[in-house]
Amino acid sequence: MARDLDRPRRLHRTDWMALLSGILFIVLGILILTGSITDALILWPVTVVGLGFAGLVAILAKVIRSK
Structure with missing residues (x-):
């Protein structure tokens, strides 16, 4: 357990x-469900x-x- 604390944390x-694609599809889904885009x-x-x-952007x- 102590070894894990000594190692620097890896970031991805x-x-x-x-x-951004996920946010786009969530927003479009909300707009379709609310009837803003028909x-x-x-x-x-x-x-x-x-x-x-x-x-x-990528x-x-x-x-x-x-x-």
Whole structure:
């Protein structure tokens, strides 16, 4: 048990793509359940743009980490 206290704690990197995609789908689910979004012609572009934004943030985070 004492050995575990001496070792530095390992931290993992944030997976921005997964985090932002999850938040996007939770928000879209809430909007659909509350009736704020009822048209699929609005839902698909919002989903594609949101996933594109999440991908862009993930790529930028990877580039910044590699420096």
